[in-house]
Amino acid sequence: xTDELQSICDxxxxxxSRANCAKVALGQGFDSTLDEACFxxxxxxxxxxxxxxxxxxxxxxxxxxxxxxxxxxxxxxxxIPTAYLVGEAWFAGAPYxxxxxxxxxxxxxxxxxxxxxxxxxxxxxxxxLDLCCGSGCIGIAAAHQFADAEVDLVDISAEALAIAAxxxxxxxxxxxxxxxxxxxxxxxxxxxxxxxxxNPPYVPNAEVDALPAEFQHEPGLALxxxxxxxxxxxxxxxxxxxxxxxDGLLVLEVGATADALLDALPELGGHWPEFEHGGDGVVMLSxxxxxxxxxxxxxxxxxxxxxxxx
Ligand SMILES: C[S@@+](CC[C@H](N)C(=O)[O-])C[C@H]1O[C@@H](n2cnc3c(N)ncnc32)[C@H](O)[C@@H]1O
Numbered sequence: 001x002t003d004e005l006q007s008i009c010d011x012x013x014x015x016x017s018r019a020n021c022a023k024v025a026l027g028q029g030f031d032s033t034l035d036e037a038c039f040x041x042x043x044x045x046x047x048x049x050x051x052x053x054x055x056x057x058x059x060x061x062x063x064x065x066x067x068x069x070x071x072x073x074x075x076x077x078x079x080i081p082t083a084y085l086v087g088e089a090w091f092a093g094a095p096y097x098x099x100x101x102x103x104x105x106x107x108x109x110x111x112x113x114x115x116x117x118x119x120x121x122x123x124x125x126x127x128x129l130d131l132c133c134g135s136g137c138i139g140i141a142a143a144h145q146f147a148d149a150e151v152d153l154v155d156i157s158a159e160a161l162a163i164a165a166x167x168x169x170x171x172x173x174x175x176x177x178x179x180x181x182x183x184x185x186x187x188x189x190x191x192x193x194x195x196x197x198x199n200p201p202y203v204p205n206a207e208v209d210a211l212p213a214e215f216q217h218e219p220g221l222a223l224x225x226x227x228x229x230x231x232x233x234x235x236x237x238x239x240x241x242x243x244x245x246x247d248g249l250l251v252l253e254v255g256a257t258a259d260a261l262l263d264a265l266p267e268l269g270g271h272w273p274e275f276e277h278g279g280d281g282v283v284m285l286s287x288x289x290x291x292x293x294x295x296x297x298x299x300x301x302x303x304x305x306x307x308x309x310x
Pocket of ligand 1: 132154155
């Protein structure tokens with residue numbers, strides 16, 4: 001086999017055929033098996049993802065061919081996500097280190113960051129919080145977009161924060177971004193932010209169990225949010241008010257749990273933006289929107305007896 005496959009193009013074609021034949025699950029940053037195969041092959045070879053097509057005919061060394069065959073097998077047979085095999089995922093046009101301790105970045109919030117949260121964010125934030133930061137992709141992309149802002153990145157997982165800290169360093173924002181190990185707001189008491197962005201866990205436990213094998217490689221802590229997916233979103237809605245400035249904005253992703261959240265909390269106002277590049281289930285709340293929903297969310301949590309630890 002290693003003799004039959006020689007060029008970059010051969011391996012992209014082979015990886016795509018194997019993925020199609022095995023009907024691998026997509027959804028972790030790629031829309032097609034061809035896109036995913038291109039990324040796997042090019043980034044495994046340390047080549048740019050937008051490499052000019054002329055290089056596709058380049059011959060590979062035997063060591064490169066062996067590495068690619070191994071990774072293609074791991075992707076197809078063990079359903080290991082390509083981002084974990086390569087150790088990298090792209091978000092808002094930039095690369096981030098990833099590993100099994102963090103969710104593979106894919107939030108539609110990237111699009112909102114790139115448009116500076118317009119027209120919902122009314123003033124440039126001096127301080128930004130990425131709550132439930134995982135790899136840190138949201139907070140770091142926001143740090144790039146708002147070049148004078150200080151950014152706190154919070155996660156409960158020390159392993160995830162180690163990756164976020166690496167990404168903060170790699171992106172050259174270490175002088176104005178800090179990583180805080182914390183259960184939601186516990187570690188940032190007394191702070192106020194002009195922008196709080198959160199992509200927390202919001203998938204119902206049974207739905208996580210039913211996800212394809214690829215998603216079982218991601219940390220359960222990043223996905224699971226109780227029986228109906230609402231545990232973390234409700235805690236965030238109940239607690240955020242004290243941490244947002246008067247002219248600030250809370251951006252909260254709840255994905256397909258949006259309907260359940262609106263059913264449970266009809267008081268929830270705000271705006272649900274549409275996305276040009278796909279995705280939905282993100283709500284933008286002003287300080288007033290948050291004030292109106294904080295007590296109903298807290299009351300609901302009391303009734304449910306939910307706890308931070310789930
Ligand atoms: C859906 S992932 C999002 C990661 C990243 N923001 C992104 O968009 O790729 C959710 C993250 O929340 C973290 N998390 C779960 N419970 C938490 C809690 N109570 N406090 C802080 N972080 C928490 C998980 O460790 C995980 O990294």
